[in-house]
Amino acid sequence: MTFSCSARALRAAMMAGLVATALSSGAAFAQDATVKIKSFMFMPMAVTIHAGETVTWTNMDEEPHTVTSNTGLFRSGGIDGGGTYSFKFAKPGVYKYSCSIHPQMIGTITVQ
Amino acid sequence: MTHETPSRRGALKCLAYGSAGTAFALSGGVFTTFDLAEGAVPKHATPLFVQVSDSHIGFAKDANPDVAGTFRNAIDLVNAIPKRPAFVMHTGDITHLSKPEEFDTAAEIMKGLRVAEIHTVPGEHDTIDTTGQGYFERYGAASGGKGYYSFDSGGVHFVALVNVLNFKPGGLGGLGADQLTWLEADLAGRSASQPIVVFAHMPLWTIYAPWGWGTGDSDQAMSYLRRFGSVTVLNGHIHQIVQKVEGNITFHTARATAYPQPVAGMADGPGPLKVPSDQLAAMLGVTSVTAVRHARAIALDDRTLASA
Numbered sequence: 050m051t052f053s054c055s056a057r058a059l060r061a062a063m064m065a066g067l068v069a070t071a072l073s074s075g076a077a078f079a080q081d082a083t084v085k086i087k088s089f090m091f092m093p094m095a096v097t098i099h100a101g102e103t104v105t106w107t108n109m110d111e112e113p114h115t116v117t118s119n120t121g122l123f124r125s126g127g128i129d130g131g132g133t134y135s136f137k138f139a140k141p142g143v144y145k146y147s148c149s150i151h152p153q154m155i156g157t158i159t160v161q
Numbered sequence: 162m163t164h165e166t167p168s169r170r171g172a173l174k175c176l177a178y179g180s181a182g183t184a185f186a187l188s189g190g191v192f193t194t195f196d197l198a199e200g201a202v203p204k205h206a207t208p209l210f211v212q213v214s215d216s217h218i219g220f221a222k223d224a225n226p227d228v229a230g231t232f233r234n235a236i237d238l239v240n241a242i243p244k245r246p247a248f249v250m251h252t253g254d255i256t257h258l259s260k261p262e263e264f265d266t267a268a269e270i271m272k273g274l275r276v277a278e279i280h281t282v283p284g285e286h287d288t289i290d291t292t293g294q295g296y297f298e299r300y301g302a303a304s305g306g307k308g309y310y311s312f313d314s315g316g317v318h319f320v321a322l323v324n325v326l327n328f329k330p331g332g333l334g335g336l337g338a339d340q341l342t343w344l345e346a347d348l349a350g351r352s353a354s355q356p357i358v359v360f361a362h363m364p365l366w367t368i369y370a371p372w373g374w375g376t377g378d379s380d381q382a383m384s385y386l387r388r389f390g391s392v393t394v395l396n397g398h399i400h401q402i403v404q405k406v407e408g409n410i411t412f413h414t415a416r417a418t419a420y421p422q423p424v425a426g427m428a429d430g431p432g433p434l435k436v437p438s439d440q441l442a443a444m445l446g447v448t449s450v451t452a453v454r455h456a457r458a459i460a461l462d463d464r465t466l467a468s469a
Contacts, residue, residue: 113258114432126289127289149289150286152373153333
C-alpha cells in the first residue's frame, strides 16, 4: 500500500516535470526570439511569438543560408557564416519558411 | 529495313583531371578506371569539352582561403590539355553569394580559358536572391533568359538544364513543368544513336535526400532520355566524384575547384570539408570528356552448361 502510493506520487511528480519541460522548451513565449542556424538546421525549428515581435536568425555555419518565406513575405538573401537577419512579424499567423539554398532546411514561426 | 541500335561508337570517355586524378573510360556502358599517372589516356583522343564546377568565388573560410587561386589552377589544367577542347562548361556555383563583384572576379578568371566557347548553368549559390538576376544578366543571353538551352557540337547533342530555381521547401532541386515540356520537345525526333550529354548543377539522381542531393522531378527528364544509346549526365554541387550507370545513362558528378565536401551522411551537413592544406589540391579538379569515334572490338563469349 505504501509502495503503491509513493509510486503514484512519483508518477505524478514526473508528469508535472514533463509538462513543465514541455512548456519551457516548446512554446518559448520570449519577446524577440532568436533562431540559430547550425549544421544545416534551424534551431529551434518552431518558434512562437506575439504579434509585433521580432525574430533574429544567426548563421553559425561556414556555409551561407537564407531565411525565405514560403509566401514571399520575408526574404533574407544570402546570410554568410556569422551573419544575422531579423524580421518583425506584425500580424498573427503561421509562417513557414526554408533556406532557398538548402531546401531541406525548414522552419515555422507562429505569431499569436 | 534499317535496324537502329544504340551506337557504341558514340560512347563517351570521361577523364577527370586532378593532381591525383582518375580517368574514367566509358565503353558500352561499363566504366573502367585508371590513373592519369599511368599515362593511359589515348593520344588520339581530343577532348570534346571540359567540365569545371563549383568555383564559389567569394568563399574565404578555412576550407580554402584562396578559391580564386585554385580556380586559376583549374583553368591552367584545362589550358595544359594537349588538344584543345571545343568548349568549357561551368556547371554552377560560379559564385558563393551571387554578389556582383563575385561574378566579375569569376568572369575575369574565366577569360584565361583558351577555348572558343564557355557555357554555364546556374548553381543555387548563383541565384541566392531567388530570381537569379545577377546570373541572368551575365549568362542569360544563351537561353533567352530561361537558363536552359541546347546545342550541338562534334555530333553530340548537349542539353543544359536549370534545377536550382524550382526548389520546394523541404525537398530537392527541381526542373519544373515548363522546362520538362521544353526538354521533351527538344529531344523528340532525334536519332537514338546521337550521343546526348546533359548538364545541370544539382545531381539529376538522388544521391542523398537528407542533404538535398537530388532533383525531385528528374525521373520525368530521364523518361525522355532512356531511348538514347549514349546519355551522359554531368552535375556538380556535391564537390566530389560520385557516379553510376543505369542502362545507357551514365551519371557523374564533378569535383569542385573551391573546396571538398563530406561524403554523403558522414557529417552534420554538407558544409565545406577542411582537409590538411597539402591534401586540398588532390580533392579539386575538372572533368574532361572525350567522344570515342573509332570502332570498338566487341568480344562475345558463349559458353554451354557443359563447359563449366
